[in-house]
Amino acid sequence: MSQSVTATSATESLSLSELTALLQQIFERHGTSRAVAQVLADNCARAQRDGSYSHGVFRIPGYLASLASNWVDGQAIPKVEDVASGFIRVDAANGFAQPALAAARELLIEKARSAGIAVLAIRNSHHFAALWPDVEPFAEEGLVALSVVNSMTCVVPHGAQKPLFGTNPIAFAAPREGASPIVFDLATSAIAHGDVQIAARKGHLLPAGMGVDKQGEPTEDPKAILDGGALLPFGGHKGSALSMMVELLAAALTGGNFSFEFDWKKHPGAQTPWTGQLLIVIDPSKSGGNSFAQRSAELVRQMHAVGLERMPGDRRFIERAKSLEAGIPLGVEELAKLRALAE
Amino acid sequence: MSQSVTATSATESLSLSELTALLQQIFERHGTSRAVAQVLADNCARAQRDGSYSHGVFRIPGYLASLASNWVDGQAIPKVEDVASGFIRVDAANGFAQPALAAARELLIEKARSAGIAVLAIRNSHHFAALWPDVEPFAEEGLVALSVVNSMTCVVPHGAQKPLFGTNPIAFAAPREGASPIVFDLATSAIAHGDVQIAARKGHLLPAGMGVDKQGEPTEDPKAILDGGALLPFGGHKGSALSMMVELLAAALTGGNFSFEFDWKKHPGAQTPWTGQLLIVIDPSKSGGNSFAQRSAELVRQMHAVGLERMPGDRRFIERAKSLEAGIPLGVEELAKLRALAE
Numbered sequence: 001m002s003q004s005v006t007a008t009s010a011t012e013s014l015s016l017s018e019l020t021a022l023l024q025q026i027f028e029r030h031g032t033s034r035a036v037a038q039v040l041a042d043n044c045a046r047a048q049r050d051g052s053y054s055h056g057v058f059r060i061p062g063y064l065a066s067l068a069s070n071w072v073d074g075q076a077i078p079k080v081e082d083v084a085s086g087f088i089r090v091d092a093a094n095g096f097a098q099p100a101l102a103a104a105r106e107l108l109i110e111k112a113r114s115a116g117i118a119v120l121a122i123r124n125s126h127h128f129a130a131l132w133p134d135v136e137p138f139a140e141e142g143l144v145a146l147s148v149v150n151s152m153t154c155v156v157p158h159g160a161q162k163p164l165f166g167t168n169p170i171a172f173a174a175p176r177e178g179a180s181p182i183v184f185d186l187a188t189s190a191i192a193h194g195d196v197q198i199a200a201r202k203g204h205l206l207p208a209g210m211g212v213d214k215q216g217e218p219t220e221d222p223k224a225i226l227d228g229g230a231l232l233p234f235g236g237h238k239g240s241a242l243s244m245m246v247e248l249l250a251a252a253l254t255g256g257n258f259s260f261e262f263d264w265k266k267h268p269g270a271q272t273p274w275t276g277q278l279l280i281v282i283d284p285s286k287s288g289g290n291s292f293a294q295r296s297a298e299l300v301r302q303m304h305a306v307g308l309e310r311m312p313g314d315r316r317f318i319e320r321a322k323s324l325e326a327g328i329p330l331g332v333e334e335l336a337k338l339r340a341l342a343e
Numbered sequence: 344m345s346q347s348v349t350a351t352s353a354t355e356s357l358s359l360s361e362l363t364a365l366l367q368q369i370f371e372r373h374g375t376s377r378a379v380a381q382v383l384a385d386n387c388a389r390a391q392r393d394g395s396y397s398h399g400v401f402r403i404p405g406y407l408a409s410l411a412s413n414w415v416d417g418q419a420i421p422k423v424e425d426v427a428s429g430f431i432r433v434d435a436a437n438g439f440a441q442p443a444l445a446a447a448r449e450l451l452i453e454k455a456r457s458a459g460i461a462v463l464a465i466r467n468s469h470h471f472a473a474l475w476p477d478v479e480p481f482a483e484e485g486l487v488a489l490s491v492v493n494s495m496t497c498v499v500p501h502g503a504q505k506p507l508f509g510t511n512p513i514a515f516a517a518p519r520e521g522a523s524p525i526v527f528d529l530a531t532s533a534i535a536h537g538d539v540q541i542a543a544r545k546g547h548l549l550p551a552g553m554g555v556d557k558q559g560e561p562t563e564d565p566k567a568i569l570d571g572g573a574l575l576p577f578g579g580h581k582g583s584a585l586s587m588m589v590e591l592l593a594a595a596l597t598g599g600n601f602s603f604e605f606d607w608k609k610h611p612g613a614q615t616p617w618t619g620q621l622l623i624v625i626d627p628s629k630s631g632g633n634s635f636a637q638r639s640a641e642l643v644r645q646m647h648a649v650g651l652e653r654m655p656g657d658r659r660f661i662e663r664a665k666s667l668e669a670g671i672p673l674g675v676e677e678l679a680k681l682r683a684l685a686e
Binding site (some may be wrong): 089116144156162170184245247254284287290292 | 424426427428429430432434457458459460461462464466487499500502503504505506507513515517525527529531577578579580581582584585587588590591592594595596597598599601603623625626627629630631632633635638639641642645646649650651652653655
């Protein structure tokens with residue numbers, strides 16, 4: 001643990017394990033089981049470590065408000081159902097999605113390696129985190145992983161007048177020889193909801209084309225989007241089609257709720273969307289030709305050769321390396337608040 | 344067969360089977376086996392029937408030029424390899440991708456139904472058609488299908504200076520109760536290459552943001568894009584990430600070529616990209632909760648309830664119904680050319 005003071009703010013740096021332990025204590029203190037606390041703390045601390053601030057400790061108040069409202073069950077024990085040689089279902093039992101994934105993870109890997117491809121269909125689950133932490137570990141084991149999760153109504157389908165879809169991200173991870181895996185995690189909305197919240201908090205305007213106000217008129221004000229407005233899909237009708245696909249895969253195919261189906265009115269403070277999540281994992285050692293990881297490394301080399309400076313995910317890997325070196329910096333006030341929550 | 348004359352052009356209408364038979368004769372006459380001719384003719388005629396003009400009879404000269412150049416083998420016999428309970432590989436043997444899919448189709452459906460999910464990895468294949476005809480038939484059998492195919496260098500990765508990716512489409516199909524399946528087929532380029540060719544032929548300008556000229560400067564002139572220029576990905580860095588994913592899935596995971604790897608210089612006239620294609624088919628009857636087709640119908644109802652007038656694919660289904668009623672209209676000159684090619 002080290003301290004530093006800059007002109008604008010004092011920070012204190014924690015190691016990943018220190019931050020994880022602190023967050024775990026917070027989750028347990030606010031009603032989750034130890035197992036759930038471990039999974040959520042690990043996820044949230046890794047986001048903070050990698051500079052994914054919209055899904056780091058910024059999310060803790062939302063988690064705790066949802067737990068306090070009894071909207072999500074922090075003690076839930078996921079039920080894993082082994083349905084077929086390539087198909088696993090998990091009923092997350094109104095708990096978080098990540099413990100459901102953790103419960104099925106070994107079986108999912110085993111099936112992907114034996115069947116060549118396997119799907120994990122999680123329903124009845126709450127996902128309040130970034131999606132890349134769910135796929136990246138598979139790439140580290142030499143597997144290719146794709147995941148989608150739907151969320152809560154805040155995106156207007158292209159050509160419609162009112163919001164219906166969630167921000168509905170798509171995350172993908174693939175191994176790469178001699179380097180970090182190729183990983184991306186993209187909201188199918190023009191901007192992630194967490195980034196709108198952060199811009200609103202900082203008083204920044206957004207670029208044009210991100211959202212509409214409560215009258216359905218285009219706005220660059222993040223507060224107008226949050227105050228009864230809505231987001232737009234990225235890339236017009238194409239992003240909208242992908243967002244629809246995410247609803248179908250993450251909800252219709254899992255047995256979970258669509259983003260517009262759950263009603264949390266009786267749980268003031270609830271913030272975690274109660275939907276579903278789908279993961280598809282493929283074993284590239286089953287494919288023809290050269291090693292997948294060699295081929296993906298070749299693709300990245302060629303992308304750099306045509307002038308690409310930064311791969312998707314590179315910023316996170318750079319932040320991760322910095323955090324490993326110097327610790328994860330947190331504002332002293334923010335850290336004091338976290339410590340108070342852990343008591 | 345019926346004839347009609349409008350103010351601007353005379354057309355003659357063919358039934359689907361008449362057009363398919365004519366196209367089949369053309370393919371056979373130009374060196375394909377009967378089996379390959381049947382598959383390509385069926386694919387091309389269905390595109391024309393559905394108003395997918397950029398992938399209908401418009402493509403015939405490109406097919407024939409490629410066959411004449413000995414770049415693609417119209418007699419190729421695909422080799423199907425049953426690799427695992429959920430994984431099939433096909434070596435298309437330098438033939439077209441569609442006959443490779445046709446050769447593995449029954450096994451793919453059988454595996455999807457028994458394993459819950461299955462993947463078909465086609466390599467060493469040429470794909471010169473729309474992608475929706477490859478996925479839609481699975482939805483008609485109650486299955487969910489996703490396919491990606493890479494093509495040929497013509498898209499500049501977001502943040503790079505020169506083209507590298509292909510137009511790299513993603514197609515998706517899902518069953519829907521009481522209605523046509525939900526189907527979309529979207530190029531991850533801002534515009535499909537076929538649409539640029541059609542705009543160039545008609546002398547139309549393109550909307551801004553679709554492509555760059557040979558100096559890398561933005562242009563709205565389709566001819567400048569075709570004359571040494573390039574396309575941009577749709578949706579900025581997000582569409583670019585998806586295009587990269589298509590390269591990884593369709594080439595690295597199949598053992599096929601990346602869009603930038605093949606060299607057809609020794610085959611003047613060659614137009615068919617020599618790459619790979621991936622299909623993932625999922626059996627939604629394995630999922631928890633209500634019937635998938637009921638759930639997807641509910642999603643579409645809600646999309647219409649928020650003001651959506653047209654679903655992706657609706658235009659094709661409308662054109663299809665018209666063609667079923669009145670035949671597939673073709674310009675009399677175009678038809679005369681096709682008939683001459685069949686002789």
